[in-house]
Amino acid sequence: MKQSQMFIPTMKETPADAESASHRLLLRGGYIRQNASGVYSYLPLGYKVIKKIEAIIREEMDRTGSQELLMPAMQPAELWHETGRWDVYGPELMRLKDRHDRFFALGATGEELITSLVRDYLNTYKKLPMSLYQIQTKFRDEKRPRFGLLRGREFIMKDAYTFHDSAESLDEAYWAMYHAYCRIFERCGLTFRAVLADSGAIGGKDTHEFQALAEIGEDTIAYSDTSDYAANLEMASVLDQEEGKDGETLPLEKVEGKQEVDGNQAITAYWFQTRTERAVVFLKASDEINDVKVKNLLGTDLIESIAGSDEDVMHPEEGVRVFADNGLKHVARAAYYNQAENCTYFHLDPSRDLPIESFDDLRFIKEGDPSPDGKGAIKFARGIEIGQVFKLGTKYSEAMNATYLDMDGKAKPLIMGCYGIGISRTLSAVCEQYHDDEGMVWPKALAPFTIHLITVNPKKDDQLALSEQLYNQFVQEGYDVLWDDRKERPGVKFAESELIGCPVQVIVGKRASEQIVELAARKDAERVETSTAQLSDAVKQLLTTLA
């Protein structure tokens, strides 16, 4: 494609509100444009990359035997009422009324719709398992859209759904998808981790998130420095390796007032309120309470953590459940200031002096902690969530009465899995991982063009003629080529070439008449003079060295 004819509205200035490299470079490079807060157009360059990601996804999804379909964005409210999510989903779900005052959700996710589509057809175990996917624009009215495509309100997503008659069949599909996702993100050139994650509001059981490592990421990943263990910070279990007490126990001591306490001995307490009961959780003051673990322990999804309370946690009211983090099991002499009594306890042996129902893993893991799989120590990294695989179980099929007849003719709810990839997010994540100060440095598989052919001075006949000859040659060799044939100053052209970031640059300049051009990788920008006779081989060779 000739650059003079292409719509690539690059920007010299960095947009003020672009907080991340991907947002900044996609805007500056003319890849995307904002149309409203969190709402973007993919311009020709950006959409070329999106389509390459989509092609990889389609190939890998088809390999798993999943079939592509396309469901509508307009989802009748009735379906969302069936599962109760019309009320639960909140303002993130965009809603609209048609001319007959019927309500629709603008698809934020597709569980209801796909379940309604298959529920009459998948009526026997003979038709199971079944795997369906779509690549579709989704809508979520984020409270604070930010980082460009990373948290947008209209975005492109691949969502897949599988249907089964047994937990084993679901497990098989789950891991097939897991491995397909690994291949997809590998082919996109991403450094990522598949991490254990919390099932959250979508409802279900096992789930892994695929996190692309990036400083700008909104999630923290806890990973082992030696094994491939990785989990979302809130999901990483803390090993309870110690045995016995960490010292000699002594009789409990109670001293009036708030006394100075050794930081290593201090413990703290948190109150939790569920729909039906109250609980207090003790842990070391140096540890951080993990609400998700408390929530899982209490087995309810309506829970409130109450920051301060002046109740007497040492002598709680009847009915209050008391738990402690595993860490306290081994503490021989803790210290606690009880506000209700205004006194400080010393030599407090938690298992002896507190009415603890059980010790559990209730804190956040810390860097340096042993990895939960027993191999190596934990490190933290920031991640961008680009995909998720999820065992839904029967939550949707039960609510929506989607049943099949098993071998004995009994009606049972379909067992479901769902699997998502944020395609526009994947684009952003790739940008975060593949750029330098001057612009993008695309991996081969996703570059909008593989070769950027730059004519330094197209007013010179020899440069123009040679460029045209090379352009045709590259196209014939099957390369995606962007030819900068514009009558701009060389400085502008080179700067924009760095910004756009095609992997290979071929520069036709002063020595065109001698059939000599310059070849460079965008990555290091070291230019090597090459004769046109050797150019084809040199490009091929250079590409083998690039990601």
Place this chain on the structure above:
Amino acid sequence: MKQSQMFIPTMKETPADAESASHRLLLRGGYIRQNASGVYSYLPLGYKVIKKIEAIIREEMDRTGSQELLMPAMQPAELWHETGRWDVYGPELMRLKDRHDRFFALGATGEELITSLVRDYLNTYKKLPMSLYQIQTKFRDEKRPRFGLLRGREFIMKDAYTFHDSAESLDEAYWAMYHAYCRIFERCGLTFRAVLADSGAIGGKDTHEFQALAEIGEDTIAYSDTSDYAANLEMASVLDQEEGKDGETLPLEKVEGKQEVDGNQAITAYWFQTRTERAVVFLKASDEINDVKVKNLLGTDLIESIAGSDEDVMHPEEGVRVFADNGLKHVARAAYYNQAENCTYFHLDPSRDLPIESFDDLRFIKEGDPSPDGKGAIKFARGIEIGQVFKLGTKYSEAMNATYLDMDGKAKPLIMGCYGIGISRTLSAVCEQYHDDEGMVWPKALAPFTIHLITVNPKKDDQLALSEQLYNQFVQEGYDVLWDDRKERPGVKFAESELIGCPVQVIVGKRASEQIVELAARKDAERVETSTAQLSDAVKQLLTTLA
């Protein structure tokens, strides 16, 4: 793909509300499913066809030098206010509010959005012309969705926009698109006509519609039985070939009361009300008044045609403009009953007796009329509008202040063209043209699968083994193959194969052990026994005979 694993929810019964063949067969064949009135899912079979249509469109659009992008469905209301269309568009435009009470249109068309995208960048003639297109889901809240995908509320569209600095440049792009559209619809196997059309509410000048011929079509096309002239019924000009009067004129006669009148002599009058004036139009009672032509004559887009009026049209008030259809120019002796006077005029010579400002072409063309290009006679056909090319001019660029600097440094509004293809409609149109009583009969280019391999009894080892061997062979040869490996009764399998309608059927039955199968074209269903050794050649040969 094995049919046992595919989501093809065929239906035995014809859905009650499916009024057209395409709607009925797409539902029955498991190609689409309705999710709400006018809102459909494309199931795996249907989406395979959609993707084949999209691939053809992409190839042909890219050949014109147009660049693909993707704009959002959520379009800020502010843009629609700039052109005034927020108020004009009416209830067809779906609207929604975000959580901050900001209004958005759900894209029904993209003129505002694309103009806002390019207006800062296309600021000089040096960057023109520019051509951009997208394939995107569009939303229109049709009052009466019907015929399945033919008039839906959420549908897939290709929309393209071009920008120019001269009428000549627009003309060049217009005809390049026109020819690209011809190639697209030819490649889809459609019988269609490119017809002159009315520019309608979108505002602009020249326009052609691409109409696929089909009984179910909502538009009437007037075409020549000898040349390639074709126009929308309302746009077809009527030739004014006659010379002089059709007989002797006689003195005007006025007879009291409503008298019997010769049908060939009777004339009639219509009143029109514009924003600023009133007009009356005379024409032969046997002709039909064409509002579009009257509208174009009066040069306004706010016009009301008033059915009855008891005003005295023979002696209209001052200020009323009087026009007549060309047909009356040649009438020597007309007859008219003037209600206001309750008398009937005979021997009325319109040019002599009526205060006619001008004679113009103001009626609908009729079958048998001479073709406006002077070649042959007019015939009518019904058509489905599948595409339109449109010279927009400067309507949007002026309203939205999208200007470029010309060679003299003067700011001028961009000259625009827009070009649409209804992709889901194209699918329906193909169905209307390619089916029989049993189901679909797909043209090769769009068939979801080229070969339907049917194992009559997969419980027989020889049939299953041979089928598997042939399946692998066909896939290796590059065919899309659907393999019916299901344990269903042969009758069910054959009926569904007819319904699905793949062009070629290969049936593995009783003579499998002798390496003999049956080969048939879906079109005529005549089965020919073929040895597997000759099958590959036979399939290739058969395909050359098919559309």
